[in-house]
Each structure stands twice: as structure tokens, then as C-alpha cells.
Amino acid sequence: MAQVTREQREEVIRHFRYKGVLTDNVPYGSGHINDTYRLTFEAEGGSCIRVILQRMNSTVFARPVELMENITGVTSHLRKKIEENGGDPERETLNVIPASDGKPYYQDSLGDYWRSYKFITDATSYDQVEDPRHFYQSAVAFGNFQKLLADYPAETLYETIKGFHDTKARFQVFKEAVERDCMNRAASVEKEIQFVLDREGVANCFSEMQSRGEIPLRVTHNDTKLNNIMIDDRTGKGICVIDLDTVMPGLAVNDFGDSIRFGASTAAEDETDLGKVSCSMELFELYAKGYIEGCGGKLTKKEIELMPMGAKVMTFECGMRFLTDYLQGDTYFKIHRRDHNLDRCRTQFKLVEDMERKWYTMKEIIEKYNSLA
Ligand code: ADP
Ligand code: GN1
Ligand code: MG
Secondary structure, three states: OOOOOHHHHHHHHHOEOOOOEEEEEEEOOOOOOOEEEEEEEEOHHHOEEEEEEEEOOOOOOOOHHHHHHHHHHHHHHHHHHHHHOOOOHHHHOOOEOOEOOOOOOEEOOOOOEEEEEEOOOOEEOOOOOOOHHHHHHHHHHHHHHHHHOOOOOHHHOOOOOOOOOOHHHHHHHHHHHHHHOOOOOHHHHHHHHHHHHOOHHHHHHHHHHHHOOOOOOEEEOOOOOHHHEEEEOOOOOEEEEOOHHHOEEEOHHHHHHHHHHHHOEOOOOOOOOHHHOOEOHHHHHHHHHHHHHHHOOOOOHHHHHOHHHHHHHHHHHHHHHHHHHHHHOOOOOOOOOOOHHHHHHHHHHHHHHHHHHOHHHHHHHHHHHHHHO
16 A cells, blocks of 8 residues: 555544644554554643544455444444443443544545544553563453454454455465465575475364364454553553454454464564574463453363464464565565565464474363363
């Protein structure tokens, strides 16, 4: 997508009915997909009001109107549940700020789609675990999110990205990207390509289990990395699950696994010193405990048993996606330096190898919680 221009942002801001005087307008967060800004307004009496303004990525999300329908549906459902449970829906779920015409989005004169959310104050989204208690609390919150959406009518949700976690289909897309090699990069990443090709069984396993009816489809988040949750600065609790673009029917084991690949890693997702990258068994256990608790008895024994596999499949899939994007010329994930997607791919594969080494430890940890569940 083309870079957002200042004029474009000014036009968009005029089409939301924000109150007060705009005093600050800055790019925000470290998401790989949308263009996010934090706006600050000074209201009468000198108080500060913050909002999030986002340009939705139209390369990734072809149908932004349907996407926003999903988000308003899901957040209304969550709001009702949070109110019933005596919580604070202003902080515990995303709140969409409608545009001046009342729609939950604004389409600018260049054709781009924008949306705005109330800013969740006094909370932080972390790119890496700084305090293990935060990681545990994020697990409880993602589990609880799953529980709150257990009775959401799944058939009303649009599939915002077709086959998002269809790892088997992604394996085929990867092979095509290798064959086309449109950037002439394949020769320089033979080792990484072979790493993927050696693991076709990993790519296929959940699709086979699903077709045998061994694991249920649920309404899941599908992008459960630690920076997609706001941790309350005061209480340390996972106050709000954000980034709801991919809420769709999916697998709980994948939600679990995606959190592990990101949060249980001992290094950043794009660390170039692979010596620093490993999967922490302490963080794995902490997250498993929190997620099982958060789901409140809703997971089947089979789903719990498959948690190590969820971690491996999601880490493998993500590495394969980064490598596919590298081979295709970096058109999907935002990059901030040359070979950024390759660096990201390498951390994921290092984690997969580490999980393979620690496989029995992971199984043992999960068995312990499964016998208690
Ligand atoms: P992306 O899809 O690009 O990852 P996100 O929706 O996750 O976009 O937003 C990017 C970042 O912006 C988040 O990781 C978080 O730091 C911040 N953010 C998003 N929504 C809010 C919000 N309502 N309040 C505070 N911060 C937010
Ligand atoms: C993207 O949007 P963001 O940055 O939270 C991606 C995830 C990947 C993740 C890797 C819609 O997440 O699937 O796992 O990057 N989101 C989409 O960090 O593709
Ligand atoms: Mg995000």
C-alpha cells in the first residue's frame, strides 16, 4: 500500500467527530499489518483525550466493510457479557468510534478505509515478556475471550482472510512461491526452504484431525500475540484483547500456539542473534496454566493434549509465512530493514527446532494439567 500522507490523515480526522483541539498525532505500536496512529486532543478544561486511528490494510483485508461488521458484532457481544459480569466495557473491550456519518469506518478520497477506537489508557501492549506474571495474565485473558465468545453465532462472521490458519494450504502457497522465485532469492535460502519441505506432516496434521472430527471449530481470535493484549499498568491483568481483525471460526490450539511462539520465546520475533532464541519451558507452562484456567473448562481433553502441537504448528506456519513473503518480495508483512522477513523466519525455525528438542518436556507439562482439568 502507498504511504499515508499528511493530507490524507487530515482529511480522515475531519470525518470523525472528535472533540477538542488536536495536539498530537503520531504513528503508534508495532503491528505488522495496519497503519496505526495515536491522536491526542485537548478538551475543554484542559483534559486529554486519546484515540487510535487506523488505516486498514486493503492488501490483507479485501473487504473492510465486512471486517468492520465482524468487529461491531463481536464487540457488542463482549460489551453485553462484560456488563453482565460487572466489568468496565469502556476498558475491557475495543470501542469503535463511528465516523461523522455514523458508519464504523470512513473511506477517504483515495479509496482507503479507516477506523477509530477509544484509546485504552493506563495499559501497555508488550512486544516481549518483561514480567512472567503479565504473560500468565495474558493467557487468562485470551482464554476468557474464547469463553465469552463460545455462544457467538459463528455463521454470522465473515471469513476476513480465507484459510487464515489452513497450514496445509499455506504449505502449497509456499511451494509455488519457491517455484516462481520472482525475486531470485530462493538460492540464498536453500536451508530454510528445506526446513519447510522436511515438515509437510506438521503442515497437514490439524487439517487431518479436523476432517476426522477430532477437534472442534470455535470462534477464536487467530492472532494471539502478546502485543495484541493490553496489560493494565496498575493491576498487571490482561485488561483487553485487541486486534480483532481475524476473529473467525478457528482452533483453540492455534490460539494457544500463536501466543507461545511469540511470548514464550526468549528473544524478539526479529532477533538476528539466533543464540538468544529459545522456547522457555517456564513461560510455556505458565501460559498453558493460564489459558486452561481462562477457558473455564470449555476445552476438551484432546484440545489440551494437542497444545504442544499447536505451539509447533503455529510457529512453523508463521516462519513459513515470513519466508513466503520474503520470496514474494515483502508484500504482506511490513518490513523495516532489508531481509527483515528472513530474520523473522529464522527465529521461528529456531523455535521449532527447540520445541522439537523439548517435545517430551512440553508433553509432560501438558499431561500434568490435563489430568487436573
Ligand atoms: P496490527 O493489526 O497492525 O497489529 P493493532 O490493531 O494490533 O494493529 O494495533 C497496533 C498497536 O496499536 C497495538 O499493538 C497496540 O499497541 C496499539 N493499540 C491498538 N488499539 C489500541 C487501543 N484501543 N488502545 C490503546 N492502544 C491500542
Ligand atoms: C501479524 O497484525 P499483527 O502484527 O498483530 C499477522 C499474524 C502474524 C503476526 C506475526 C492479519 O499480526 O498472523 O502471526 O503478524 N496478522 C495478519 O508477528 O496476518
Ligand atoms: Mg496487532
